Amino acid sequence: MKPNHHYQDVAETYLFSNIAKKVNAYLAENPEKSVLRLGIGDVTLPLAPAVIQAMHEAVDEMGKKETFKGYGPEQGYAFLRESIQAYYARRGVSLSTDEIFVSDGAKSDCGNILDLFATENSVLVPDPVYPVYVDTNVMAGRKISYMQATKENGFLPMPDPAVKADIIYLCSPNNPTGASYTKEQLKGWVDFALENNAVILYDAAYECFVTDGACRSIFEVDGARKCAIELCSFSKTAGFTGTRCGYTVVPEELVFDGMSLRKMWLRRQTTKFNGVSYIVQKGAAAVFSEAGEKQIQENLAYYRENAKLIATCMDECGIAYTGGKNSPYIWLQCPTGMTSWEFFDYLLKEIQVVGTPGSGFGKNGEGFFRLTAFGSRETTMEACRRIKALLKK
Amino acid sequence: MKPNHHYQDVAETYLFSNIAKKVNAYLAENPEKSVLRLGIGDVTLPLAPAVIQAMHEAVDEMGKKETFKGYGPEQGYAFLRESIQAYYARRGVSLSTDEIFVSDGAKSDCGNILDLFATENSVLVPDPVYPVYVDTNVMAGRKISYMQATKENGFLPMPDPAVKADIIYLCSPNNPTGASYTKEQLKGWVDFALENNAVILYDAAYECFVTDGACRSIFEVDGARKCAIELCSFSKTAGFTGTRCGYTVVPEELVFDGMSLRKMWLRRQTTKFNGVSYIVQKGAAAVFSEAGEKQIQENLAYYRENAKLIATCMDECGIAYTGGKNSPYIWLQCPTGMTSWEFFDYLLKEIQVVGTPGSGFGKNGEGFFRLTAFGSRETTMEACRRIKALLKK
Numbered sequence: 001m002k003p004n005h006h007y008q009d010v011a012e013t014y015l016f017s018n019i020a021k022k023v024n025a026y027l028a029e030n031p032e033k034s035v036l037r038l039g040i041g042d043v044t045l046p047l048a049p050a051v052i053q054a055m056h057e058a059v060d061e062m063g064k065k066e067t068f069k070g071y072g073p074e075q076g077y078a079f080l081r082e083s084i085q086a087y088y089a090r091r092g093v094s095l096s097t098d099e100i101f102v103s104d105g106a107k108s109d110c111g112n113i114l115d116l117f118a119t120e121n122s123v124l125v126p127d128p129v130y131p132v133y134v135d136t137n138v139m140a141g142r143k144i145s146y147m148q149a150t151k152e153n154g155f156l157p158m159p160d161p162a163v164k165a166d167i168i169y170l171c172s173p174n175n176p177t178g179a180s181y182t183k184e185q186l187k188g189w190v191d192f193a194l195e196n197n198a199v200i201l202y203d204a205a206y207e208c209f210v211t212d213g214a215c216r217s218i219f220e221v222d223g224a225r226k227c228a229i230e231l232c233s234f235s236k237t238a239g240f241t242g243t244r245c246g247y248t249v250v251p252e253e254l255v256f257d258g259m260s261l262r263k264m265w266l267r268r269q270t271t272k273f274n275g276v277s278y279i280v281q282k283g284a285a286a287v288f289s290e291a292g293e294k295q296i297q298e299n300l301a302y303y304r305e306n307a308k309l310i311a312t313c314m315d316e317c318g319i320a321y322t323g324g325k326n327s328p329y330i331w332l333q334c335p336t337g338m339t340s341w342e343f344f345d346y347l348l349k350e351i352q353v354v355g356t357p358g359s360g361f362g363k364n365g366e367g368f369f370r371l372t373a374f375g376s377r378e379t380t381m382e383a384c385r386r387i388k389a390l391l392k393k
Numbered sequence: 394m395k396p397n398h399h400y401q402d403v404a405e406t407y408l409f410s411n412i413a414k415k416v417n418a419y420l421a422e423n424p425e426k427s428v429l430r431l432g433i434g435d436v437t438l439p440l441a442p443a444v445i446q447a448m449h450e451a452v453d454e455m456g457k458k459e460t461f462k463g464y465g466p467e468q469g470y471a472f473l474r475e476s477i478q479a480y481y482a483r484r485g486v487s488l489s490t491d492e493i494f495v496s497d498g499a500k501s502d503c504g505n506i507l508d509l510f511a512t513e514n515s516v517l518v519p520d521p522v523y524p525v526y527v528d529t530n531v532m533a534g535r536k537i538s539y540m541q542a543t544k545e546n547g548f549l550p551m552p553d554p555a556v557k558a559d560i561i562y563l564c565s566p567n568n569p570t571g572a573s574y575t576k577e578q579l580k581g582w583v584d585f586a587l588e589n590n591a592v593i594l595y596d597a598a599y600e601c602f603v604t605d606g607a608c609r610s611i612f613e614v615d616g617a618r619k620c621a622i623e624l625c626s627f628s629k630t631a632g633f634t635g636t637r638c639g640y641t642v643v644p645e646e647l648v649f650d651g652m653s654l655r656k657m658w659l660r661r662q663t664t665k666f667n668g669v670s671y672i673v674q675k676g677a678a679a680v681f682s683e684a685g686e687k688q689i690q691e692n693l694a695y696y697r698e699n700a701k702l703i704a705t706c707m708d709e710c711g712i713a714y715t716g717g718k719n720s721p722y723i724w725l726q727c728p729t730g731m732t733s734w735e736f737f738d739y740l741l742k743e744i745q746v747v748g749t750p751g752s753g754f755g756k757n758g759e760g761f762f763r764l765t766a767f768g769s770r771e772t773t774m775e776a777c778r779r780i781k782a783l784l785k786k
Contacts, residue, residue, distance in 0.1 A: 001510060001514055001559040001560060001590060001591055001592045001649050002510070002511040002513060002514055002559065002649070002650065003509060003510060003511060003649045003650055003652040003654065003657065004508065004509055004510055004511050004657070005511065005650070005652075007509070007652065007657050007660060007661075008652070010660060010664075042463035042464050043463055044458070044461070044463070045458065045461070046455060046456050046457050046458050046461040047455045047456055047461070049456065052452055052453070052455065052456035055452045055455075055672065056449060056452050059445055059448045059449050059452060060445070062439060062440045062445065062448075062635070062636065063439050063440055063442065063445035064439050065437070065438065065439050068437070068438070068439040068440070068632075068635075069635040070435035070436055070437070070632075070634040070635045071435050071634045071635060072635055104497050104637075104666075104667070104669075104670075105667045107665065107666065107667045108665060108666055108667065110665075111664060111665025111666070112505075112665065115397060115532065116396060116397055116400070117394060117395070117396060117397055118395040118396065118397050118398065120395060121394055121395055132664060132665075135664045136664060136665060139508065139660075139661070139664065166394040166395065167394060197394060198394055199394045239461075239463075241463040241464045241667075242455070242461075242462035242463045242464060242465055242668075242670070242671045243455065243670050243671065243672065244497075244667065244668065244669065244670045256394050256395070256396045257395065257396055257398070259396040259398075259400065259401070261396065264396065264397070264400050267400060267403060267532075268400075268532070271403075271504060271525060271528045271529060271532065272500065272501060272503075272504025272505065272525075272529060273497075273500065273501055273504070274497070274498045274500045274501065274634075274637065275635075275637065276497075276637065277497075277635070277636050277637045277670055277672075277673050278635045278636065279448065279636065279670075279672060279673070280670050280672070280673070
């Protein structure tokens with residue numbers, strides 16, 4: 001048997017293990033210090049009461065013969081797909097429930113959707129970038145080119161007519177930069193994809209953080225139904241990082257070489273997947289109930305307030321940054337020309353604040369640093385106080 | 394963008410939709426008749442009380458800040474991997490927890506594991522067969538050859554030195570035939586795989602039904618750690634078809650061209666998967682608690698008794714069959730030379746019993762028929778009564 005040799009080309013990423021090592025080494029030498037962690041991309045608030053109640057009810061159903069649920073539809077129960085359909089409709093986006101596929105998370109879909117594309121397709125990803133876009137394509141042996149997301153373009157690269165690709169990744173609001181495309185900017189990408197017969201993989205995992213009118217779904221843009229797949233998740237919307245549920249929208253109009261991507265994805269999911277736990281789907285549907293929506297918005301408001309505190313802190317320190325407004329991420333320029341890791345070491349040593357070095361997300365991330373709004377209010381406020389004491393001029 | 398054209402080569406399977414159509418048409422014409430369904434492969438008993446209790450507790454944990462769980466390890470929580478390790482140890486199979494990967498089900502793993510293998514590998518599958526083995530490889534463009542599972546070899550084909558392959562699928566106890574390999578027979582396959590540098594994908598989803606000393610894990614066989622991956626599931630063991638949890642064992646010794654399949658699978662899962670819901674993992678771990686094991690065995694005993702009733706019915710009718718002993722499936726030869734669909738129509742029309750035509754599982758399934766033990770006791774007894782009245786000589 002010949003193994004898939006492309007796996008040898010996947011870069012080992014030591015980003016988070018290096019962070020852990022450095023923090024542990026520091027604490028071993030300075031056991032009395034309190035370290036404040038604003039590096040993680042994981043949520044910390046518990047699930048909303050409406051979600052908890054729905055899952056308790058679903059667990060009870062699974063324990064009784066009359067209400068027990070065996071195999072469900074691979075693409076998700078109708079009750080959940082209809083809730084997602086209504087969620088889009090409230091934002092003016094009309095979808096058929098047949099175009100909505102429920103899964104165990106956007107990360108799974110982001111990897112698995114590549115099954116639908118021939119190996120010889122070329123791929124365009126932004127730099128800096130969520131490493132999964134790159135690694136999944138390297139594993140399949142695809143050629144990757146990069147679009148440059150820099151301070152100059154506000155970390156929102158636009159199409160370069162000289163750089164074509166068959167598969168284009170966009171993530172907005174962006175991980176790690178927090179930058180988010182306007183509808184007009186996304187129209188530029190949709191037109192480019194349509195001209196070049198390309199497909200856009202649109203990662204909307206952070207759409208719930210949008211407040212200023214930036215696009216929340218690429219399907220708000222005319223023509224997107226002919227060129228885009230949208231990946232979305234309950235992870236950041238409703239704190240489902242450990243509960244696991246997401247969904248992917250594959251429009252009917254996505255037809256390449258006479259093959260419907262929607263039908264291909266349905267075939268892929270019915271063949272290689274068996275649906276999401278009934279209990280989890282009931283919890284996810286409760287996110288869209290009246291009580292659920294209210295509770296979720298309270299949680300999002302909490303994280304948004306954290307983001308605002310960090311952004312205000314950056315303003316007061318005179319540090320340039322993106323994000324913090326439509327995003328739980330604040331992507332800041334390391335002061336005084338420090339590299340990402342120099343700034344990491346500096347913050348750890350001087351004020352015991354831990355963030356994520358931007359260079360871990362690609363070469364354009366060098367000299368940048370990511371802080372997240374997912375910590376507690378207390379941690380966030382104390383971190384801001386320490387940052388101001390250190391860096392305010 | 395070029396779509397993956399291999400999807401065009403996947404055969405459309407209308408097996409279960411054809412069954413539904415025929416049953417619905419019959420009921421439309423005969424609304425007063427009671428149809429007994431022994432065709433499905435889905436469980437019907439509710440989850441065990443120990444599992445329900447563990448999931449309620451886990452839901453409560455997710456609702457409190459102090460006990461909330463965000464992202465967990467992609468390969469599964471240690472508490473569950475250790476429970477699985479102990480489950481194998483009780484059967485004399487020693488595994489490291491690093492070799493155990495928890496997932497959302499054996500069907501997902503069965504498809505996703507193919508990521509690790511180069512496209513040019515050849516594949517050997519039994520006929521008749523669980524269609525997922527074939528479809529997932531056709532989607533990837535691999536060449537498939539078939540080993541003949543027939544009445545003559547007890548539906549347990551052994552290696553043919555003339556038919557080599559890089560990837561070999563074995564399913565024991567088998568779906569659909571219910572036949573199960575002995576340790577000696579599996580040793581023949583392990584030796585063949587080792588001689589030919591092949592990997593065995595061993596589907597053990599029905600291992601919990603083994604009672605007569607047939608192999609429950611391929612790792613009971615010497616040498617298997619150098620050539621086999623084992624796929625297993627809580628679906629049939631503990632009724633998790635709608636709750637979703639499975640696991641795959643990839644031993645350390647599996648190294649091809651210097652590449653460790655265990656490390657590759659870890660990389661695959663950490664890149665394209667984000668772990669199973671904490672709530673579901675807590676439920677799965679409860680399957681191995683003292684109370685859980687006892688309750689699970691009661692459920693299995695219920696299904697085994699159904700299988701025994703059907704097997705006895707076949708004996709009394711003088712109909713040849715496999716399975717029914719180490720398996721929830723009874724694979725019977727259609728009487729009087731009927732084809733699979735002729736027998737289906739005959740049973741539906743004469744006694745309103747619904748099973749699954751064997752021809753739906755491959756060419757060697759023609760002339761055979763699958764009944765399952767997953768119905769209620771009442772349905773099973775009444776179906777047996779009707780079958781005897783119709784077919785007993």
